[in-house]
Amino acid sequence: METINNKETNxxxxxxxxxxxxxxxxxxxxAEVIAVHGPKRWKTVAAKAGFNRCGKSCRLRWLNYLRxxxxxxxxxxxxxxxxxxxxxxLGNRWSLIAxxxxxxxxxEIKNYWNSHLSKKINPKQKPGPAPRKGTSIVEKAPQxxxxxxxxxxxxxxxxDRSTATDGTTTSEGEHSSSKQSTPSxxxxxxxxxxxxxxxxxxxxxxxxxxxxxxxxxxxQS
DNA sequence: AAGTTTATCAACCGCACCGTC
DNA sequence: TGACGGTGCGGTTGATAAACT
Numbered sequence: 001m002e003t004i005n006n007k008e009t010n011x012x013x014x015x016x017x018x019x020x021x022x023x024x025x026x027x028x029x030x031a032e033v034i035a036v037h038g039p040k041r042w043k044t045v046a047a048k049a050g051f052n053r054c055g056k057s058c059r060l061r062w063l064n065y066l067r068x069x070x071x072x073x074x075x076x077x078x079x080x081x082x083x084x085x086x087x088x089x090l091g092n093r094w095s096l097i098a099x100x101x102x103x104x105x106x107x108e109i110k111n112y113w114n115s116h117l118s119k120k121i122n123p124k125q126k127p128g129p130a131p132r133k134g135t136s137i138v139e140k141a142p143q144x145x146x147x148x149x150x151x152x153x154x155x156x157x158x159x160d161r162s163t164a165t166d167g168t169t170t171s172e173g174e175h176s177s178s179k180q181s182t183p184s185x186x187x188x189x190x191x192x193x194x195x196x197x198x199x200x201x202x203x204x205x206x207x208x209x210x211x212x213x214x215x216x217x218x219x220q221s
Numbered sequence: 222a223a224g225t226t227t228a229t230c231a232a233c234c235g236c237a238c239c240g241t242c
Numbered sequence: 243t244g245a246c247g248g249t250g251c252g253g254t255t256g257a258t259a260a261a262c263t
Contacts, residue, residue, distance in 0.1 A: 019233070021257085043248075059249075060232065095251060110252075111230050 017054040022061055026051055030058055031066055039067075064105045071103035075112055083109060084117060 029049045037045055039062055042055030049058070075083075079101055086097045094106035094113075101109065
């Protein structure tokens with residue numbers, strides 16, 4: 001039999017990678033290989049581990065389960081509150097939200113949102129994934145409203161600038177010139193009406209409160 | 222106790238971006 | 243400069259545990 005997936009584009013079809021739940025043995029091998037080679041070149045990692053998993057699957061397993069310092073379960077009230085606030089701000093950018101919650105993965109937060117928080121927000125709404133667009137403050141921002149792509153640029157700019165503030169790299173000019181010449185809005189938010197959280201520390205909850213203050217002012221005006 | 226429904230979460234899928242050649 | 247491979251992201255699926263009838 002084995003007619004699981006016939007899509008030509010799916011590498012699993014031709015290579016017949018195994019799927020489904022990971023065994024303890026697979027976890028152990030994966031951890032071993034990553035300890036030696038590091039968490040990169042996932043295709044190579046998968047090959048070195050010697051089991052029949054694709055690199056992508058290995059990456060996911062590592063990031064969501066095996067990685068050190070992962071917290072599992074028991075999302076605290078504080079974390080929940082932060083997720084709610086961040087979701088209001090960012091929408092379904094789970095990886096960005098996870099980035100503000102040390103030890104939590106995007107997958108876990110996404111699952112938690114879909115199973116718990118989306119119901120809290122919209123009790124009448126049928127449970128399930130949140131809508132792709134239009135739910136976040138970022139996406140409602142006037143400068144960005146006409147372009148989904150622009151949202152991506154904005155988020156990327158935020159990421160880039162966060163990286164820059166960590167210490168070393170870039171000047172403002174590099175960001176605006178090298179990667180992204182297309183966006184027509186002012187990404188650095190010099191003009192009004194836009195909460196710039198990009199310089200805030202990931203672990204500092206204060207900026208979230210400041211955002212909410214900003215948010216309520218924005219709605220009053 | 223057995224059958225059915227609902228909730229949860231690990232894993233998969235497809236797409237888009239980025240870096241390298 | 244375009245093709246290609248690697249990577250990351252968000253949406254979705256499927257297995258199974260828990261709750262309910």
